[in-house]
Amino acid sequence: xxxxxxxxxxxxxxxxxxxxxxxxxxxxxxxxxxxxxxxxxxxxxxxxxxxxxxxxxxxxxxxxxxxxxxxxxxxxxxxxxxxxxxxxxxxxxxxxxxxxxxxxxxxxxxxxxxxxxxxxxxxxxxxxxxxxxxxxxxxxxxxxxxxxxxxxxxxxxxxxxxxxxxxxxxxxxxxxxxxxxxxxxxxxxxxxxxxxxxxxxxxxxxxxxxxxxxxxxxxxxxxxxxxxxxxxxxxxxxxxxxxxxxxxxxxxxxxxxxxxxxxxxxxxxxxxxxxxxxxxxxxxxxxxxxxxxxxxxxxxxxxxxxxxxxxxxxxxxxxxxxxxxxxxxxxxxxxxxxxxxxxxxxxxxxxxxxxxxxxxxxxxxxxxxxxxxxxxxxxxxxxxxxxxxxxxxxxx
Numbered sequence: 019x020x021x022x023x024x025x026x027x028x029x030x031x032x033x034x035x036x037x038x039x040x041x042x043x044x045x046x047x048x049x050x051x052x053x054x055x056x057x058x059x060x061x062x063x064x065x066x067x068x069x070x071x072x073x074x075x076x077x078x079x080x081x082x083x084x085x086x087x088x089x090x091x092x093x094x095x096x097x098x099x100x101x102x103x104x105x106x107x108x109x110x111x112x113x114x115x116x117x118x119x120x121x122x123x124x125x126x127x128x129x130x131x132x133x134x135x136x137x138x139x140x141x142x143x144x145x146x147x148x149x150x151x152x153x154x155x156x157x158x159x160x161x162x163x164x165x166x167x168x169x170x171x172x173x174x175x176x177x178x179x180x181x182x183x184x185x186x187x188x189x190x191x192x193x194x195x196x197x198x199x200x201x202x203x204x205x206x207x208x209x210x211x212x213x214x215x216x217x218x219x220x221x222x223x224x225x226x227x228x229x230x231x232x233x234x235x236x237x238x239x240x241x242x243x244x245x246x247x248x249x250x251x252x253x254x255x256x257x258x259x260x261x262x263x264x265x266x267x268x269x270x271x272x273x274x275x276x277x278x279x280x281x282x283x284x285x286x287x288x289x290x291x292x293x294x295x296x297x298x299x300x301x302x303x304x305x306x307x308x309x310x311x312x313x314x315x316x317x318x319x320x321x322x323x324x325x326x327x328x329x330x331x332x333x334x335x336x337x338x339x340x341x342x343x344x345x346x347x348x349x350x351x352x353x354x355x356x357x358x359x360x361x362x363x364x365x366x367x368x369x370x371x372x373x374x375x376x377x378x379x380x381x382x383x384x385x386x387x388x389x390x391x392x393x394x395x396x397x398x399x400x401x402x403x404x405x406x407x408x409x410x411x412x413x414x
Contacts, residue, residue, distance in 0.1 A: 022057075023406065025131070032080065033081075045209075045399060063090055108135045117147075134159055140153070207402060247323050255322070259271055276303070286300065319344075332344075358383070
């Protein structure tokens with residue numbers, strides 16, 4: 019009989035939000051295919067409601083996710099002011115669906131992603147049901163939430179109650195240890211990459227595919243247009259690079275931004291203010307196949323974040339042989355650890371970022387594999403499977 023895994027998180031996609039928690043759904047698919055697990059999912063959806071919303075019958079899974087057995091459960095969530103109560107509200111609102119699933123389909127172990135409030139609520143429910151729990155920290159749930167003393171205390175308690183907590187970068191583990199979490203609970207496993215999509219390709223062929231000039235330097239940004247990603251810094255830096263390149267008689271670098279978000283109008287104004295309408299293009303959101311083609315076409319991936327956990331776009335770029343110029347934040351330095359993989363710059367240092375881009379474009383690299391070991395999702399699933407099985411058999 020297959021081992022039974024119950025997954026619990028607000029980060030899980032549905033047909034209307036197909037990229038929400040996409041890495042979690044991809045992991046669960048890999049656990050089925052590569053490791054033989056039987057999986058069911060409780061996907062949480064925050065609602066501003068005075069009453070427990072219950073099962074949300076208006077939501078449906080993406081095509082292909084039906085085998086993950088998702089049930090979409092509305093939970094009450096108080097933004098900003100709810101640190102003292104949100105995990106308790108989630109536990110109370112989730113309890114009926116959790117109890118029903120446990121009674122009908124006794125899972126061997128529970129895996130919960132997003133430490134607060136999801137993981138904290140899962141710790142409460144698993145303790146009551148006598149089920150072992152493994153947690154996943156994604157990034158912001160550690161970077162941002164540990165600053166709040168109430169959330170920090172609850173997160174540390176949840177990690178201590180887990181059999182293991184998987185960190186998607188070693189930096190997240192260091193932050194949790196610094197907050198008081200038991201280090202023996204923490205395991206580092208990076209996300210996987212779809213290596214059938216993100217792979218080495220000929221740069222000129224990729225440029226023809228995406229419809230751009232085969233000559234000249236191309237810079238790429240992939241991410242949400244949010245303040246934490248600092249896209250205005252990148253636009254100003256590229257403007258400075260192009261002023262210097264034009265003074266030297268060189269063609270300007272072209273910057274393409276994949277992604278969308280609330281800063282799009284501000285980004286559009288900054289492009290106009292910097293007189294960069296001919297060299298900067300907003301591409302909006304693109305499916306993974308197109309993102310991979312742009313990565314194959316570009317000379318560098320550019321990240322300028324104030325803060326990060328470990329963005330999966332780094333792993334995807336390295337699988338495509340695309341070096342990275344990034345701010346030195348979060349766990350990025352764990353993979354950008356040698357010159358071939360790229361350069362890291364202190365956040366906010368625009369002159370240093372410009373210098374890194376100028377140096378990179380003066381010495382464009384040939385395409386070569388930049389990954390260590392097997393970057394695919396099956397390898398990540400094997401690492402998760404080993405942790406889950408060990409946790410299942412451990413004495414609570």
